[in-house]
Amino acid sequence: MIDDDEFELRPDADGSYDTRTRDTRAWVIHPDIWKSGGHARRPELALEEAVALGHALPGLEVLGGTVVRLPKVHPGKLFGKGKIAELKAEFAANDIELVLIDGPVSPVQQRNLEKEWGVKILDRTGLILEIFSDRAATREGVLQVEMAALSYQRTRLVRAWTHLERQRGGLGFVGGPGETQIEADRRAIDTQLVRLRRQLDKVAKTRTLHRAARAKVPFPIVALVGYTNAGKSTLFNHLTGADVMAKDMLFATLDPTMRRVALPGGGPEVILSDTVGFISDLPTELVAAFRATLEEVLSADVICHVRDISHPETEAQKADVEAILESLKVDKDVPRLEIWNKIDLMPEDERAALVTRAERTENVEAISAVTGAGVEGLIARLGEMLSGDARLEVVDLPFAAGAKRAWLHRQGVIEEESQGEEGYRLTVRWTARQRAEFDALR
Known part of the structure; x- marks a missing residue:
């Protein structure tokens, strides 16, 4: 980016000078590269997302954006001579200082375009890294x-x-x-x-110790995942009463947030985890770097996929999230609940039809995290999923196994207990996870 001290200071209408640091004037370009089989996404919506990424970075004033359709990529300068000249005139007219290109730009292309346009260039990966660094x-x-x-x-x-x-x-x-x-x-x-x-x-290692400490008194982990700006943090706040940053902004949440919470209405105690939002074409450097951050997803008992069901490309966003979960090697056997969020943004007739469709679809709940509509049903469904696989078993413990008996009492899984000559006989109702934790105790 251009340093603030490189800006030309211009007088205001009254002849005075405003010495406040001003934002960098930016323009967004989405290269719409034709591919056989058609486009995976509508270029106008891709540009809209790219502009939103620009707005998510403090210090930028995004003045506009352009979709540039390309039959092929020019190796040296990405665009053809005519388009480069046309864009140069537009940037000069708007006093643009930074151009955000929504896609990969090679070092050679970046160098050549900066020379041609006289501006700084930042590609999609660089922009996302800037946002993450800020957050x-x-x-x-x-x-x-x-x-x-x-x-x-x-x-x-x-x-x-x-x-x-x-x-x-x-x-x-x-x-x-x-x-x-x-x-x-x-x-x-x-x-x-x-x-x-x-x-x-x-x-x-510190995080591993924390997980080990939680395992001694384990609670089911419910992980919220989804495309960026799908409303995960708003739902998290609604369920926990926490004050997590929740804005209509891409990547409002970066670091994972976890809370131990008793689900309302007599629901079970769980650890609720809010995670960084996913996005299409997430830089490979970040997928690798944030694998540790998403470890709670890997160990979750239930994965809640929060979707912005009002978004025109919600299906494409769903595919992106599922692709990233697959790349993280998340166990496909882990129960998943799809949450169709932001139904309040839909027209009334469409909303009613959507709610009806969700009711008829397995493991789908339609809600509005803002208004609270449908959240009670979501909580009930979570409770069913977390306790639905609980089974009744009889466990015999010797008197010397006091630690294991105390653990069962803390879990609240004992339904009946009797004492014999050699120890205790307990009737317990527990999940497979609780059984595994019990077996691991010494």
Whole structure:
């Protein structure tokens, strides 16, 4: 991005100068690249999402956006000469300083476009990394974002060192411009990555200890997942009374938030986990970096997939979420509940039909996390899913197994208990998870 001190200071209408730092003027471009079989998504909606990403980053003033249809990608400059000239005129007319390109841009393309347009370029991966960097709050989140950013920067050193063209490796007969400096910088980044991984390992061990502590008095884990801005945090706040950041903004939640809560209406106690929102074309650096953050999803008893059912591309968003869950190797046998959120944004007749369809579809609940409509039914359904696999068993314990007996009492699973000559006979109603936890006790 352009530093604030590079801006030209201009007088206001009254002749005075406003010395407040102003936002960077940005423009969004969505390259609509034709592919055989048609488009996976409508380009206008993809541009709308990209503009929303721009608005999610503080310090940017997004003035507009353009869909650029491309029959093919031009290797050196992404766009053709005519389109580059047309966009250059538009950027000059609007005094644009930063162009956000909603897609991958190679280092060479970025360098060439910046020279042509006289602006800074940020591609989709770079923008998402900027947003994550701004939002990361926990130590783990900060470390993971920094690692992802370094991995991204490592691939773009060709652009960073173009001013060192005099410097060549060896005697200058072989090796590209700036190769010595690029390699030095690459080694520096690798050293930083090793340091960050060590720090992250320490944080991961702490999280493992926390999970082990919860396992001693286990509660079912209910993980909320979904496309970014689907309303997960709003639902989380509704169920827990917590004050998690919930805004109509992409990536309003970054770091995972967990609360132990008794579901209203006499429901079971659970650990409710709110997670970072998913998004199409999520940078591979971030998928890898945030795998640890999503560990609670991997160990969840129920996964609630929260969908913005009012969005025109809700089915495509659903496919993106399922693809990421699959890439995380989430167990397909874990019960899943699909939550059709934001029914309050739909016309009344469509809303009524949608609620009826949800009632007739297995493991689907239609709700509005804002108005509370349908939330009671959702809570009841969660209670059924968490206790539905509970079974009755008889357990014999010797007198010496006092710790195991105390654990069963804390779980509240004992329905009947009697004492014999050699120990206790207990009739318990428990889930497979509770049985496994019991068997692991010493």
